[in-house]
Amino acid sequence: MNDDAPSAANTRTPEIEFWFDFGSNYSYLSVMRIEALAAARGVRIRWRPFLLGPVFRQLGFDNSPFVLQKEKGAYVWKDMERQCRKYGIALTRPTTFPRAALLAMRVALLGAQREWMGAYCRKIMQLNFADDRDIGSADVVSEALDALGLPAQRIIADAQSDANKLHLREQTATAAAKGIFGAPTFFVADEMFWGNDRLDDALEYCDSIATRG
Amino acid sequence: MNDDAPSAANTRTPEIEFWFDFGSNYSYLSVMRIEALAAARGVRIRWRPFLLGPVFRQLGFDNSPFVLQKEKGAYVWKDMERQCRKYGIALTRPTTFPRAALLAMRVALLGAQREWMGAYCRKIMQLNFADDRDIGSADVVSEALDALGLPAQRIIADAQSDANKLHLREQTATAAAKGIFGAPTFFVADEMFWGNDRLDDALEYCDSIATRG
Numbered sequence: 001m002n003d004d005a006p007s008a009a010n011t012r013t014p015e016i017e018f019w020f021d022f023g024s025n026y027s028y029l030s031v032m033r034i035e036a037l038a039a040a041r042g043v044r045i046r047w048r049p050f051l052l053g054p055v056f057r058q059l060g061f062d063n064s065p066f067v068l069q070k071e072k073g074a075y076v077w078k079d080m081e082r083q084c085r086k087y088g089i090a091l092t093r094p095t096t097f098p099r100a101a102l103l104a105m106r107v108a109l110l111g112a113q114r115e116w117m118g119a120y121c122r123k124i125m126q127l128n129f130a131d132d133r134d135i136g137s138a139d140v141v142s143e144a145l146d147a148l149g150l151p152a153q154r155i156i157a158d159a160q161s162d163a164n165k166l167h168l169r170e171q172t173a174t175a176a177a178k179g180i181f182g183a184p185t186f187f188v189a190d191e192m193f194w195g196n197d198r199l200d201d202a203l204e205y206c207d208s209i210a211t212r213g
Numbered sequence: 214m215n216d217d218a219p220s221a222a223n224t225r226t227p228e229i230e231f232w233f234d235f236g237s238n239y240s241y242l243s244v245m246r247i248e249a250l251a252a253a254r255g256v257r258i259r260w261r262p263f264l265l266g267p268v269f270r271q272l273g274f275d276n277s278p279f280v281l282q283k284e285k286g287a288y289v290w291k292d293m294e295r296q297c298r299k300y301g302i303a304l305t306r307p308t309t310f311p312r313a314a315l316l317a318m319r320v321a322l323l324g325a326q327r328e329w330m331g332a333y334c335r336k337i338m339q340l341n342f343a344d345d346r347d348i349g350s351a352d353v354v355s356e357a358l359d360a361l362g363l364p365a366q367r368i369i370a371d372a373q374s375d376a377n378k379l380h381l382r383e384q385t386a387t388a389a390a391k392g393i394f395g396a397p398t399f400f401v402a403d404e405m406f407w408g409n410d411r412l413d414d415a416l417e418y419c420d421s422i423a424t425r426g
Contacts (some may be wrong), residue, residue: 007367069272071394075407082414181284194288197410201295 014206015044017029018188019175021052022105023098024183025066027082028129029196031184032089035118037199047117049108050117050175051168052183053100058176064098083196090130099128101135106159107145109168119148219400226420230400232388234265235318235334236311237396238279238293240303241342242409244397247304248331250412256419262321263388264381265396266313271389277311303343312341314348318357319372322381332361366413 018034038045056064056138066073077093084091104124111117120181121143127133133140138156158164175185179192186193188201189209193202231247233240251258269277279286297304304311317337324330336357340346346353351369358365371377388398392405399406401416402422406415 059284064336071392074392075394075405078405079407079411086414128318179284179287181282181288192291194292198292201299204371 011045011088013042013044013058014210015046015188016202016206017048018044019048019050019126019185019187020121021050021098021183022101022108022124022128022135023064025097025129026054026196027184028125029080029083029087029089030199031121031125033196034199036205039205040175041203041207043203047108047119047121048175049112049168050180050183051102051105051172054172055176055180057135059181067202087121090126092130092132094128094132096134099135101128103138103159104135104141104144106164106168107141107155109171110159110164112154116148116150120144120150123147138198226255226257227423228259228401229415229419230259230261232261232263232396232398232400233392234263234311234333234396235314235321235337235341235348236277237265238342239409240397241338242293242296242300242302243412244338246300246409247412250416252375253302254416254420256416258331260321260325260334261388262318262325262381263396264315264385265311265319267385268393270388272394275408280310303339305343305345306311307341309343309347314341314347316349316351316369316372317354317357319377319381320368322353322384323368323372323377329361329363333363334403335355336360 016034016038018030020031034045052064056062061068066076080091080093082088101124102200106123108117108121110118124135124141127144128135135141142152142156147155147156164199178187182194184194184196184199186199188205191202191205193199193205229247229251231243233244247258265277269275274281279289293304293306296302314337321330321334321337324333337348337354340353340357341348348354348357355365356367358368391400395407397407397409397412399412401415401418404418405411405413406418
């Protein structure tokens with residue numbers, strides 16, 4: 001099944017593309033919120049994990065703006081505290097930020113159309129942003145899959161196949177080609193919405209399209 | 214009257230500091246919204262015009278990030294269209310962005326505690342972001358003051374006094390010292406909120422303080 005091709009269902013069910021990276025703190029908020037919000041509106045999620053690092057580098061930044069800009073970085077963690085409190089989401093500032101999580105991202109790509117995707121993404125995000133665990137390590141990814149009752153060893157082997165590695169590079173190139181410059185980013189049809197702050201607007205826009213159609 | 218010193222009223226009436234620049238597009242949204250929202254919650258506004266350009270330069274940027282980052286810049290105007298539609302605010306993308314508006318800012322500083330401040334700020338913002346007029350010109354500032362029935366010539370002369378010019382430089386230095394890195398920025402007590410997207414949260418925080426107090 002090719003997740004780049006629109007399926008027949010797409011013409012009926014409104015859809016939101018969700019572009020995210022496990023290292024991104026504002027992606028954390030959206031990962032924790034999106035499934036319930038989308039379900040409440042009958043919107044289908046197309047999970048689109050991509051690597052934010054290469055996109056930043058292509059734009060000329062060698063790290064997260066929250067690291068490169070000291071003032072903004074200081075603010076962001078206060079903002080995160082308040083946002084997490086508002087949404088009832090746990091937060092421990094990770095001792096490493098941003099955390100690279102290549103294997104976890106490859107597993108996410110593999111799981112993008114599996115029924116365990118939402119639970120897996122929330123688990124990885126909680127390990128990073130609530131438990132301050134190193135989601136870059138294979139042990140932690142394995143632990144996350146185990147906790148969900150999934151065959152960790154097989155999934156990790158599949159995630160590390162050449163085809164899946166290539167797919168993640170391609171998906172990251174697609175992100176850049178679509179004009180994505182940060183995460184989370186949402187697309188509804190051709191309309192781009194940047195940031196967890198626009199998740200509700202993006203879902204609202206799904207409704208407006210569905211009503212028109 | 215020194216607007217840096219807390220007044221006796223501060224201990225009773227919740228207050229929001231509103232730091233903004235007329236050239237900033239997201240400040241436009243907040244200028245158009247803040248008076249009604251604050252009034253509805255019984256919150257007093259402390260208007261804090263400051264020059265965003267020198268703050269950006271101090272942070273190492275020689276222009277707005279929306280100009281320096283092409284992808285973000287392209288996105289921001291789509292976002293502005295949607296946000297303005299949501300709030301029912303007119304928008305014409307200014308042919309010059311960001312517009313320097315030194316005289317208009319000096320007048321704002323002078324008017325910060327006058328009853329005409331909100332109407333004046335909305336008028337200047339509308340001239341910039343709805344009518345695409347050059348708010349950097351003295352004629353346009355004068356026209357804005359005239360339209361409000363204010364003595365334009367006298368106000369402009371006062372705004373250009375050495376004391377007021379110095380005050381704006383000082384206020385801008387204060388902004389940088391407070392860790393401000395963009396506009397609009399709000400402070401409620403020591404809590405900083407960045408962006409029009411946080412105006413409601415900042416006002417909500419005023420309420421929570423008032424309730425505690």
